[in-house]
Amino acid sequence: MLYFNNDYSEGCHPSILEKLALTNFEQTPGYGMDGYCLRAAALIKKLCNNEMADVHFLVGGTQTNLTVIDSLLRPHQGVIGAESAHIEVHESGSIEATGHKVLTLPSADGKITAAQVADCVTAHYEDEAAEHMVQPGMVYISNPTELGTLYSLDELTALSAVCKKYGLYLFMDGARLGYGLMAHGYDVTMADIARLCDVFYIGGTKGGALFGEAVVFANPMISKDFRYLIKQHGGMLAKGRLLGLQFCALLEDGLYFELAKHANAQADRIRETLDALGYDYLVPGITNQIFPIFPNSMVEALRRDFCFNTQQKVDEAHTAVRFCTSWATEPGNVDALCKKLRELSE
Amino acid sequence: MLYFNNDYSEGCHPSILEKLALTNFEQTPGYGMDGYCLRAAALIKKLCNNEMADVHFLVGGTQTNLTVIDSLLRPHQGVIGAESAHIEVHESGSIEATGHKVLTLPSADGKITAAQVADCVTAHYEDEAAEHMVQPGMVYISNPTELGTLYSLDELTALSAVCKKYGLYLFMDGARLGYGLMAHGYDVTMADIARLCDVFYIGGTKGGALFGEAVVFANPMISKDFRYLIKQHGGMLAKGRLLGLQFCALLEDGLYFELAKHANAQADRIRETLDALGYDYLVPGITNQIFPIFPNSMVEALRRDFCFNTQQKVDEAHTAVRFCTSWATEPGNVDALCKKLRELSE
């Protein structure tokens, strides 16, 4: 069985394990106060071109989302997101468990627009009974989205402007950020993101680390006391150096971006095959996620040798599936997948 | 500087890193549904002599405490604990953040008694205004406690009985469980704990793992849907196999217990030196934590070469400190500490 079902099936890039082994018996302070976390934070500030940025390391994405959102919203505020947003759909109600509503906007491609946000906020304040409704306090976007799409620089700039205009925080979930930044022809840099968002995170778990997400606040005014919230929500790793070490390994020499490029290149090869065979996509993409639409019989046939996810039924006879490549995807496995796709399409 | 300040300053036992390296490119299902988690759970059930037990793996202790407690209490219930309980003092209000009060009982040595619990519960129900107060729903104990003390088999049996009598869950925080079970002359086994508690956890973070706590529910009736709660609280590790692998490494050949024995033996050597020099303790102990009372000048002098924690002021001239050994403590460092203790006591 060959796995194209996600980007977290393997352990981590070997250089991380080496670094862990090499430093294993060093004694360091706990809870993220060690030198490796400091150094990783410095690397990230440089990538963000923002010396003011405040960087924190957490273990996983849901934990990061709930902690960031809970730290910035007042009790009566909610977070605006696409109806397909990870926080709305796949985090077991973690945002609600901190007391906050997810205010959803319709979205076909996983993205939301500045105009949608503006409409949502103005509709709220124009309502006589505004205080009977949840007040929008933040916009959550994921980039790449859950459907692998990307926000252009113009779109991000517009979202940032609308958030500033209406006093909302802009938060980007970057669980797969590397795959986005390295996508062919993508016009957004990490420094752009750091400039346009109030807070975002750089995903390690899906990008070659054992685990770990690096949260970047644009300025320390809004991250005041964030460490209390990390601890309160159970996200403060005792041996915090494990997080610092991993991000050092990923960011010191650009490994994070190399790994993302590799994944995207493998995905591009699959896309080329699909294009040649004439398949449609649920939504087009340029990152490591691919959502082709197949006849149901084809899906069944593929399942014999490959592991992948069903995204959704398109009609009675067709299903959209998801192939996901990763930093660890073997080119040989992509060969096998492409070969099988061609065979089944004859 | 030699570190005796905690038991999580280093990475992990090298055999864990080896196991991680060896299995690094295996592809496994995520979120704890992999074979290593299954195998680790089986090992734990065997140690607990309970095939019915339901085992889950989480990353850290605070996360484990808040998830277990939130999963078992109804909204109007609180958890009884010592006034020095970790959940009361050092978890940033994580229990309250899930909506529950910690109902504290006075304790000089970190332990609470069955009689205290019975008094607390009966006082609640005898009060006419009981429903104006938080209803006790669970008893939380740590073993070893935050002061390194241990519950005897009789004490645990009595606590278990009083909990059953009054319909409370009994939950043991075993962040340092190995150090307790391996203490010289301790009469309690893991099977006893599994039999007497409704739920407890086996601490990996402080016992030689990179991270990880294994939660054991006595039966699956009370752990229904626990995985939803892990996910909701951000505690579900995407690469769950990292947890399974570590507990396999620790428990397959008794490594967990060997490491604890080592730490205790090093602590015993420090205790022997302190005894010989005639120092008193804040509270006596037989595990890896030692709480001697020193003249303030002695504390200052020790700080030049050794890193350790201040526990509390005892009087104007004396302070209780904490030395903590671990699975990783070098005997040579203990030699150095003992030598310095003797020098400073001349």
Add this chain to the structure above:
Amino acid sequence: MLYFNNDYSEGCHPSILEKLALTNFEQTPGYGMDGYCLRAAALIKKLCNNEMADVHFLVGGTQTNLTVIDSLLRPHQGVIGAESAHIEVHESGSIEATGHKVLTLPSADGKITAAQVADCVTAHYEDEAAEHMVQPGMVYISNPTELGTLYSLDELTALSAVCKKYGLYLFMDGARLGYGLMAHGYDVTMADIARLCDVFYIGGTKGGALFGEAVVFANPMISKDFRYLIKQHGGMLAKGRLLGLQFCALLEDGLYFELAKHANAQADRIRETLDALGYDYLVPGITNQIFPIFPNSMVEALRRDFCFNTQQKVDEAHTAVRFCTSWATEPGNVDALCKKLRELSE
């Protein structure tokens, strides 16, 4: 200005004020333990034909909704409701503030169907990642709905069955229950509701009381410790007798139902006028709420003399508004409204 904007613009039926005055200097126990609450509960049990029922009195509807829902759901569970449900739209995120998600179903008329509920629940459990999503734990319906529509006996029976089948609680928000039960040709009785729902409430605030909602649990197994939750959520009125007294006044001689009949009759008069003038409705109705669709100019013209709510834009030129009659609506005011409607339609 004549008010048709809601059913809580006036104080209360005068017989309630009389009762308050008459009993004002009696000394009674607080917090709902007085004889009036007992007596009101007995009257309600009789109306429900259920001696086992457990009755509690709260001050307002949002308070009642959040307390009932929080008391019955486990932390990882959500409540299913129409996308127009009061708890979703107009309670300032009160359900989320207790940690629970509202799982919305599309609805054109404010109602949801048993088939929708079944689909929602089976989709949840069929998903491999079910535990990454909020588990449905309850169905919330309002009857009459926010759009004035009513569930038929068949529809309620089907909802009750589907809830039983899938282990969900069925909760009916009866803020306007009297107006529903007294609607011409409505085939459901309070005993039916008590038999088919696990919990529901009888709205006093909108039905002639100063305030007050009577919650009825089908059996005391599911309302265990409900008083703790009332108190915890700040809903336990010190002078609880005020609630008992009001429900005694409303239910002893059928006043509650007489008042509802009056409101419905006045609404029927408005509907007859609208029908004669040929206006359409956003949704048809037989209770005290009417949602006609008017040209925008008509809405503006009406605003000069009448106070009413805008429900929604229907198209660029038309708007659906809401007229609401109540127990206190003066027939003369209805005459004036009907006259103006005719004038403006010439």
Add this chain to the structure above:
Amino acid sequence: MLYFNNDYSEGCHPSILEKLALTNFEQTPGYGMDGYCLRAAALIKKLCNNEMADVHFLVGGTQTNLTVIDSLLRPHQGVIGAESAHIEVHESGSIEATGHKVLTLPSADGKITAAQVADCVTAHYEDEAAEHMVQPGMVYISNPTELGTLYSLDELTALSAVCKKYGLYLFMDGARLGYGLMAHGYDVTMADIARLCDVFYIGGTKGGALFGEAVVFANPMISKDFRYLIKQHGGMLAKGRLLGLQFCALLEDGLYFELAKHANAQADRIRETLDALGYDYLVPGITNQIFPIFPNSMVEALRRDFCFNTQQKVDEAHTAVRFCTSWATEPGNVDALCKKLRELSE
């Protein structure tokens, strides 16, 4: 049976019922936006000598406490209070249900001191592991306290200064504020309180109203969006005018203060009798609560004719009880109590 068990056994002062009857059929906007609320707010601002003050009306004390505290604390903050504070002891964990810990200080008389607060806060920030503990964010005091004691102007001034110094909000629970302000020789005015506290409330429920508490924020900066929080916590009364009307009735001509004086005068008569008979008090007092210490046999004998609360056991043979007078206490009942006290003391 004569009742001295609390100050909320009767309905309300008759002038309130009259006002309710007189205005019953007026149509007013809901949710506290009516003219009576506006007028009552104006009266309160004048009493507070603060035109900037922001006034809100809620139904009950627990509701008020939880809403105010939740609105002002960030998620990782707790509220400092006496170990006997109402929010700690008698509100069913309502503060914890909003996610916040109550940080208790020891207190023999129900009061806490500025020095205690300063110690608590400095201890927090001096701790290396501060972020592992709940951060103090507010000081809660009740005045009169749960033991009927009062803060002097000096004490309040010192508390206010220490709160400003350390960035804490000062919140006064004034459930029995009138009884305090009217106590013989008390040197604090409502304007003092409004000047020294960030937020406080004027208790109506225990002071002659049917229900109702008037929250006063010193300035609208800190009460931003408070109405959202009232609604979210289920505290927004649909017929908000009931609250406005009652506070108008109580404050227009000083009735609130007259009623409190009456209660205090009756309590003074009991105190004089007790003093003459030589009884001790658990804590001395000058408001409407009296806590004498009686032999157990005396308590039993009194119970035959009088209803009152047991406060606590003092020793095996003695018990402290609580007599509570109110705005409604009949002087004849006090005569009867004093007579019985003398008889039983012969």
